[in-house]
Amino acid sequence: xxxxxESGGGLVQPGGSLRLSCVASGFTFSNYAMxxxxxxxxxxxxxxxxxxxxxxxxxxxxxxxxxxNISRDNSKNTLYLQMNSLRAEDTAVYxxxxxxxxxxxxxxWGQGTLVTVSS
Amino acid sequence: EVVLTQSPGTLSLSPGERATLSCRASQSVSSRxxxxxxxxxxxxxxxxxxxxxxxxxxxxxxxxxSGSGTDFTLTISRLEPEDFAVYYxxxxxxxxxxxxxxxxKLEIK
Numbered sequence: 001x002x003x004x005x006e007s008g009g010g011l012v013q014p015g016g017s018l019r020l021s022c023v024a025s026g027f028t029f030s031n032y033a034m035x036x037x038x039x040x041x042x043x044x045x046x047x048x049x050x051x052x053x054x055x056x057x058x059x060x061x062x063x064x065x066x067x068x069n070i071s072r073d074n075s076k077n078t079l080y081l082q083m084n085s086l087r088a089e090d091t092a093v094y095x096x097x098x099x100x101x102x103x104x105x106x107x108x109w110g111q112g113t114l115v116t117v118s119s
Numbered sequence: 120e121v122v123l124t125q126s127p128g129t130l131s132l133s134p135g136e137r138a139t140l141s142c143r144a145s146q147s148v149s150s151r152x153x154x155x156x157x158x159x160x161x162x163x164x165x166x167x168x169x170x171x172x173x174x175x176x177x178x179x180x181x182x183x184x185s186g187s188g189t190d191f192t193l194t195i196s197r198l199e200p201e202d203f204a205v206y207y208x209x210x211x212x213x214x215x216x217x218x219x220x221x222x223x224k225l226e227i228k
Contacts, residue, residue, distance in 0.1 A: 035217065037219075044219060044220070044222045045156075045164065045207055045209075045219040045222075046219070047216060047217040047218070047219065050215045050217070059214065059216065061216060095163055095164075100169070102213060102214075103212065103214060103215050104154060104210075104211020104212070105166050105175075106154075106156075106164075106166065106209075107169075108165075109163035109164055109165075
């Protein structure tokens with residue numbers, strides 16, 4: 001069974017940093033692009049970032065470019081999102097999602113991890 | 120970047136009725152690059168349709184997708200109680216960015 005499990009969310013002050021992780025199982029991780037998608041409370045889905053299977057290509061939404069960094073460790077079947085210079089508007093549930101096999105559609109998604117940016 | 124506009128914002132129907140949800144793109148989109156997702160409260164989105172009209176694994180055949188160019192439709196032929204949720208369309212391609220519509224909430228009338 002394909003499974004994605006996120007962790008690393010929490011409460012952080014504006015300007016702070018946080019690193020999210022997503023552990024994958026049930027498929028050959030290095031063969032698939034992966035993405036991060038976020039959802040603020042009561043709002044829609046916003047694509048944040050994506051990375052190729054090898055890790056050689058990375059992509060970012062304009063809203064996070066220069067502040068967030070996506071990476072992966074294929075030996076550990078783990079996807080990461082390093083979030084720096086966090087702002088209140090970054091508050092959301094962050095989901096990791098598996099490409100099929102590239103940058104969409106996404107199937108499946110993890111259960112999400114909540115990031116709250118507040119003083 | 121492609122902007123997707125979904126309509127209506129909220130759709131109120133009864134179980135057994137037919138639901139028709141619309142997704143309009145700001146520019147022509149390849150039919151291979153349009154997906155639909157279902158999201159229930161407190162859950163992650165679930166892939167329903169990809170390539171505009173192909174059902175994902177395990178999706179009941181009451182769900183169908185159609186359309187081309189800039190206009191796409193998700194149809195639920197006979198609503199079951201578990202179908203009441205929020206639905207999102209998505210445009211994707213061989214490389215990002217990826218776009219989502221703002222969602223349509225399907226509620227029980």
